[in-house]
Amino acid sequence: MAISPQVFTPRKRYPSVGSLISSKLSDLKLVQSLLLLAEEISVLKPFQFILKRNSSSIIRKSKLLAILFEEFVSNPNFFFPLTAVLCLEDIYTVLKRIKTLLEHCSNGSKMWLLMKSESVADSFHQLTVQLSTLLDILPLKELDLSEDVKDLVVLMKNQCCNTEAFVDPTDENLRHDLLKLLDWIRREIVPDHSKLAEILEKLSLRDSASCRDEIVRLEHEVHIQIYENWKSEAIALIGLVRYAKCVLFGASNPRSDDRDHFQAMNIPADFRCPITLELMRDPVVVATGQTYDRTSINLWIDSGHNTCPKSGQTLAHTNLFPNLALKNLIAQWCREEKVPYETTENQTSFKATKMMVLFLINKLSVSQSIETANRVVHDLRVLAKTDSDSRACIAEAGAIPLLLRYLGSENPSLQINAVTTILNLSIREANKTRIFETKGVLDGVIGVLGSGATWEAKGNAAATIFSLCAVQSYRKKLGRKIRVITGLAELVKAGPTNSKRDALAAISNLAVEKETVGKLVEGGVVEMALEVTEELAEEAVTILAVVAKRGGAVAVAAGNQVVPKLALVLRDGTDTARERAAAALVSICRRGGTEVVAELAATPGIERVIWELMGMGTVRARRKAATILGILGRQAAGIDGDPTAEYWTNIASSGTNLQI
Structure with a gap:
């Protein structure tokens, strides 16, 4: 939410006068543009919760200006001296900034607006001062205006002469309460739920849907900010809203068409790490010319491998070279899709996530309802997709044994959510060990692979196998299980394209081990691969x-x-x-x-x-x-x-x- 030269990020600069109006505009076209712009501002609604007085005041001034411009337009033969034309051009620039400020505040995050209310109030004040200055130098005596309109201009000048920015005490108190809640979370004190509900009510965040929208807006703030401390503030607020959404409004209600955020956006295949299938944050090139995410390939090499995971070639050396061209393309795609790309650590957000996870795990452990369990597991699935800290919190809270009971669920949605949560958790290296060594979980995943209720569940089970194969000892053990190989082969033969890709990636990883090749041949992998050479x-x-x-x-x-x-x-x-x-x-x-x-x-x-x-x-x-x-x-x-x-x-x- 860009706000002013002080609050906007540097890339959100105000446009110059020349970019706002054409130098070839006639006087009539100029005042017509001014009238249209003033009317557009006049129909905007004042803010309902924060900075209400500031927004109302500047909208009211725009309505008064519209009366002045309307008189200009009503007389096509109106003569404008050069000083008046220059003044009106500058007024156009100020009005354009006012409209931009109002729209950004209206469409942006409410919590972020509250946190920056003092800066935003100052932006409103600065624009008002600029408007006052331009009205002072507007040559009224040289303009053939009615006395009523002249009196109106004098009234506006008087209204614009306030010397200080106004910050509503109610806004300041609400901001103080919000900062207090963040401080509680930072100190690992569970916030007062009634106080949390009161703050959200005042910001009109009254249900899960409005909280989801607020999180999206805050994520956009993280994306556009260049100052690390501001990014950190926005991330802390995201953690708070997620926690509030969970404890105040309950777990989400999964929709039948609900998919993971990145899946819905269809990440280009070249932007995914071949090891984790996740969006690469720091792509690097290995000796064979293949590109991987730095974290993933480092873990691969550190675990004793000397081969390229994708091609199986022996690495001539283990040097990693940054793929800057690809990194720039990924960053550009993230900007266009409004996906946060650079990660910023924030302890407040982490502790809020930890509290939320404990709340969800406790709820899941006592749940007797399939519907409630499905909602909780869905929230864990979404959270596990978010970042490594969330995956760590979920696994450490004991989620994996609880998820096991739902892998065999007859409810297709619950089964999908359970296996996908395990898949998302497996992205973190330490969680691979938890999944592999927790009794019954691996067999449960293999069971979904072979007889899952939906292709999506089977595909995500295959992706989990692929993820676990990143650990050599696990890859060897999985390669000895004929159920794994036959399940993957059947998925390739009969599944949809996305599921086939997941299964083929898992088989390719298994084939790296020489002792597994015989099992793959017995499982019909060669004929299976030949069958799909045209498609994949x-x-x-x-x-x-x-x-x-x-x-x-x-x-x-x-x-x-x-x-x-x-x-x-x-x-x-x-x-x-x-x-x-x-x-x-x-x-x-x-x-x-x-x-x-x-x-x-x-x-x-x-x-x-x-x-x-x-x-x-x-x-x-x-x-x-x-x-x-x-x-x-x-x-x-x-x-x-x-x-x-x-x-x-x-x-x-x-x-x-x-x-x-």
């Missing part, structure tokens, strides 16, 4: 490449139409898909037997596709393409009487001389 080529060929590299090359080579399908991806896929298709072909050509190589050599147009990949593919794709050429050449050279032997030998020879 990049994900499918990644699995084929990893399985082939980790000891399953013979099984991949035996797959139905594997060579033609990989050749098609090699020709028409994305750069990443082509690279991984080439990697898969190298593995199966080396270990799958001469029949595979012969089938690839006989594929129409394959030589052109390989040459194109060597010329325009990624660095790794070029190396793989050169390797394929060598394999084809050696195979052809070793077959007596093969008419293509000389051809492939020459190509292989020229390919090895390329600088790639």
Whole structure:
């Protein structure tokens, strides 16, 4: 909520005079624009709760100005001296600022307006002073105005001559009460609920819906502020409103179309970390060229891994390089979608969250109603999506064992909320251990994966498996469970696209472990991946490449139409898909037997596709393409009487001389 040069963020500057009105406007057009602007301000409603007198006063002055401008407009032949024109242009600028101030205050957060009431009151005062100055220098004697209008202008000048900004004592007392509540929370004292309700009532925050709207407005404040202390204030208020919404108005009522905030916004795939599937805050590039969120990839490396999570390649080094271009794109997207991007720690907000979580957990532990449980679990689900502190509070309060009982619920909405809450909690590394080691929870998630009531529940169960796979020891244990593999494979075969992606990501992570590959082959993963190469080529060929590299090359080579399908991806896929298709072909050509190589050599147009990949593919794709050429050449050279032997030998020879 931008307010004034003192309260607006620097990027919310007032427009210059030249940007507000055209220098070529005639005198008549100028006064018509002034009349229209004054009338637009006049119809705005004064604030009902905070700064009521300030807003009423400036709207009333605009109504009086409209009478002056109306007299100008009613006489098309009115003569304006140059000094009057310059004065009127400046009045237009001031009125534009007044309108902006009123609209921002009306549409912004009520709590934020209350916290900044003194600054906003000063903004109103400064604009009034500017208006008074311009009315003083307006050459009334040179303007042919009626005596009534002249008296009106004199009246306005007298009304504008107040020397101090006015702060309503009622507003100041309410602000003091709000600060006191924040101080209680900061000191971990449970606020007086009656006092909390009184403050919200005075701000017209009377139900869950109005509190949700207030939280959205406060989140916008966090996004637009550049001063850390102001961001911190807004975050503290968000924590307070969330707590108040929970304890005063009860848990939310989930709607049938309710989805997680980020899911509803459809985060671009390139902005998600391949490890957590969350929006990346600090994207970095590893040795293989893949991008991950810094926190996630650091945890991956620190846990003993030396491979790239997405491609399975061995990392030549563990240096991380900031992906500044992607970070700028993500920041721009966040600004457009009004998503807070940079995080600011705030102890008051954290303690308010802690109190709210304890309230919800206590309510859930004694709940006998499915409807009440669904509302509470839904609130935990939303809160667990918010930030790491919230995920820590929820897990430490003992939510995971309570959620277990609802994984097998016959109520589809409750089951979705329960498994999604566990998914959101699993994003935090410490919570992975809690989930894996809490008796019955993992089996409950696997049960949802295999026989969940909805595709959404199954997809989120698959995403939970994917998240847990970030820990190597858990990934090995999950890879030994045939129920996990068959459940993921069935989801890929029959589920909707989003759920298929979640399942494929989990399978790709499981395939990193060599000892798991045999289980994946037994579970039908190779045929499953081949079935979806047209729909989800990049994900499918990644699995084929990893399985082939980790000891399953013979099984991949035996797959139905594997060579033609990989050749098609090699020709028409994305750069990443082509690279991984080439990697898969190298593995199966080396270990799958001469029949595979012969089938690839006989594929129409394959030589052109390989040459194109060597010329325009990624660095790794070029190396793989050169390797394929060598394999084809050696195979052809070793077959007596093969008419293509000389051809492939020459190509292989020229390919090895390329600088790639």
